[in-house]
Amino acid sequence: MKAVQFDQYGPPSVVHVADVAEPHAGPGEIRISVRASGFSAGETALRSGARKDLVTLPFRTGYDAAGVVDEIGEGVDASELGARVFGMTAANRRGANAEYAVLVHWAAKPAVWSWAEAGGAAGAIETATRVLDQLPGGTILVHGAAGGVGTVAVQLAIARGATVIGTASARNHDFLRSLGAEPTTYGPGLTDRVRGVDAVFDCAGGALPDLIEIAGDPARVVTITDPAAPRHGVHFSHSAAIPGADPLAVHGLAVKLAEEGRLGIPVAATFPLSEATAAHELSERSHAPGKIVYVN
Numbered sequence: 001m002k003a004v005q006f007d008q009y010g011p012p013s014v015v016h017v018a019d020v021a022e023p024h025a026g027p028g029e030i031r032i033s034v035r036a037s038g039f040s041a042g043e044t045a046l047r048s049g050a051r052k053d054l055v056t057l058p059f060r061t062g063y064d065a066a067g068v069v070d071e072i073g074e075g076v077d078a079s080e081l082g083a084r085v086f087g088m089t090a091a092n093r094r095g096a097n098a099e100y101a102v103l104v105h106w107a108a109k110p111a112v113w114s115w116a117e118a119g120g121a122a123g124a125i126e127t128a129t130r131v132l133d134q135l136p137g138g139t140i141l142v143h144g145a146a147g148g149v150g151t152v153a154v155q156l157a158i159a160r161g162a163t164v165i166g167t168a169s170a171r172n173h174d175f176l177r178s179l180g181a182e183p184t185t186y187g188p189g190l191t192d193r194v195r196g197v198d199a200v201f202d203c204a205g206g207a208l209p210d211l212i213e214i215a216g217d218p219a220r221v222v223t224i225t226d227p228a229a230p231r232h233g234v235h236f237s238h239s240a241a242i243p244g245a246d247p248l249a250v251h252g253l254a255v256k257l258a259e260e261g262r263l264g265i266p267v268a269a270t271f272p273l274s275e276a277t278a279a280h281e282l283s284e285r286s287h288a289p290g291k292i293v294y295v296n
């Protein structure tokens with residue numbers, strides 16, 4: 001089958017489609033014929049060589065996908081065969097950007113989502129749910145609110161009853177308003193523009209001193225991206241897709257919200273697997289709001 005991988009560290013051009021053996025579902029797992037899969041922004045740092053500690057070469061990319069179940073492992077109900085689902089690969093396996101993927105956590109694909117939306121959903125939902133569970137409610141600042149994780153975090157926080165302020169580039173402000181967040185720009189003066197916040201969810205990085213001042217306490221800030229977190233006494237919440245972390249189930253509430261029309265997965269751009277280099281290039285520059293997705 002075709003799968004996206006890189007065999008060496010370097011620029012986006014090192015990512016390519018390889019012919020690899022099809023995976024098979026182990027106990028408690030399903031295999032899907034992938035219709036769409038999420039581009040993982042964090043994998044640009046794995047590809048560049050910045051996080052060699054997390055990589056074994058060759059490295060197959062992607063940890064969330066949506067598709068049709070075509071194989072079930074021992075212990076999985078036979079009624080799952082043929083189901084349309086979205087979900088996540090095992091923590092240390094990845095390989096979702098492919099023709100077939102083995103999932104360890106999955107849920108029924110909401111009919112209101114396209115395949116592209118479902119393909120980019122599971123990782124962002126897992127990440128946003130995990131971090132929101134670690135923060136107090138009230139008024140939340142989502143820093144980097146127009147990204148793949150940020151757009152989902154905004155919607156899930158609002159569904160929990162929070163008031164949400166989101167930082168984004170000015171061109172994404174109307175989009176953030178459409179999600180129900182009050183937008184503001186990045187950069188100088190942020191601590192003057194944003195006040196009275198109970199918690200900060202950092203999806204963008206590079207601003208921890210300001211974010212701590214805004215929250216009033218480093219314990220009220222969680223980052224998923226800023227490596228300076230330990231120096232500032234801020235919790236870095238690690239992806240369930242990183243080896244050693246406990247994978248978390250996709251949140252059932254998210255499926256319900258989707259069916260109620262309260263949770264969309266904005267898609268910034270779609271690419272076929274054969275254009276993985278272009279997907280990496282787009283991720284590394286400013287892009288439309290939402291998630292980059294591979295569509296088979």
Ligand SMILES: NC(=O)c1ccc[n+]([C@@H]2O[C@H](COP(=O)([O-])OP(=O)(O)OC[C@H]3O[C@@H](n4cnc5c(N)ncnc54)[C@H](OP(=O)(O)O)[C@@H]3O)[C@@H](O)[C@H]2O)c1
Binds near residue numbers: 240
């Ligand atoms: N630890 C975890 O569990 C976990 C899980 C998933 C992702 N992550 C990490 O979290 C970060 C966000 O993920 P994502 O999927 O939301 O990524 P993404 O879709 O690329 O979004 C990143 C957002 O950051 C904003 N941004 C602010 N400053 C930026 C800059 N200097 N350059 C580029 N963008 C900038 C952009 O907003 P504007 O376009 O409005 O400027 C963009 O929408 C990534 O670093 C990713 O690796 C961590």
